Amino acid sequence: MNKKSWREDLFAGSELEVLELVCERLKFEVIEEILEGGSAARVWLANDSAGDRFAVKIVVATPGVVDGHDIDSFRLKVTQIDSIRTKAPKLGETYLPILYNVEGENWACQITPYFESTDQAAPLRQPGGEDVFFRNYARFVDDLLVKGYGVETAAPPPDYLERIVIGRFLRRIPMLESAFPEALAADNMVINGHFCIAPKILLPHLLRQTAHPDMSPVRLGLCAHGDANTRNVLCGIETEFRLIDPRGSTEFWDPVYDLAKSLFCLTVWDPALRLGFNICSSARGETPDYAVSFQRPLYAGYKRAIEEFLPFLAQQAGVQEMMQGDACWKSRLLLTHDLHVLAEAPCRLSDRKPKFGADGALSTPEDLALGFYLLGTLFINELARQLESGDELDAVRHLSFIGL
């Protein structure tokens, strides 16, 4: 399907101005705003005069948003999907096509056909949904790794962990510092009764720890997605699924990054956005003391899927093939998971859509950001302690110790 691309002269003051212009050009009628996403973008459901439905996604350039939520990476999503369709055509077929790509000086709009679906984690919010989740997830992993990442591989650069995994959070710290100067100034803190070292101090140390054993990937692959959160995998009525919203990168990429993203969606991302956090703070002398939890206990299905996640992955043929000779992939997955939790904190500050907690009240971007920062700090401290001991990482202990 050929996409239609064109430019408009409008310098947009808001997404609504763009929406009005684009809908007028295409004779679309807006039905409602879709609030599921978590980026700086806004998305609307619209239909045309024939009654066909579309998702209209708009990003207006805003200064100070995290890398990945900026207009340049939004524009690059089109390039990435085109590249996947050329190099990995079988996986390319599972991407919803961008039918219209409209560009302005300070904005861009991408329109996909609307696909009736649920998010990838939806079965886990129903009793006994783990079988359905893992059956669907097996197909997703196979498509993503065998038909995607595996079609082109390359040796990783020597600074891969430093630049992509750990550096991603370190680069985003200034955004958090302006939102929570006090929490970020502390070198140590107590979180849920555990003494923790602040990530800004711990992460450079962790980088040295991960060099022995070398946790770097053995090989990178085609960036088959790069932001495979559970809401970017749209599951249809049968077992078919459609991918949307890749990272906006054509660099070679570690598939573990996307697998860790799925796990992170189950442990923290999706429950935080659906349930909200309760956060209390006090100070023991100089050391800030926080208690953080979800407003309601984690869904039982998510808990079970988290426990089974790594053993399940290890049995998948696609994973075995892609991770051949990569002895540390599971440890790297846990490290990447923990960094996803931390790196999500500044992302919360640039989300434009309202999020509500289990109590029905608005979860502010600042509350969500602080919750991710605190849980990420807890996780990364536990990982550093396990690495310090020199034993093989205990994934079950790592993922269950925060007791959510």
Ligand SMILES: Nc1ncnc2c1ncn2[C@@H]1O[C@H](COP(=O)(O)OP(=O)(O)OP(=O)(O)O)[C@@H](O)[C@H]1O
């Ligand atoms: N074509 C589509 N068909 C059905 N639902 C869609 C479609 N496009 C987007 N959505 C819904 O809108 C949500 C947000 O869209 P999208 O992922 O593009 O935005 P985002 O804010 O960038 O998300 P993210 O949190 O991944 O950064 C999706 O999770 C999905 O629920």
Ligand SMILES: [Mg+2]
């Ligand atoms: Mg998305």
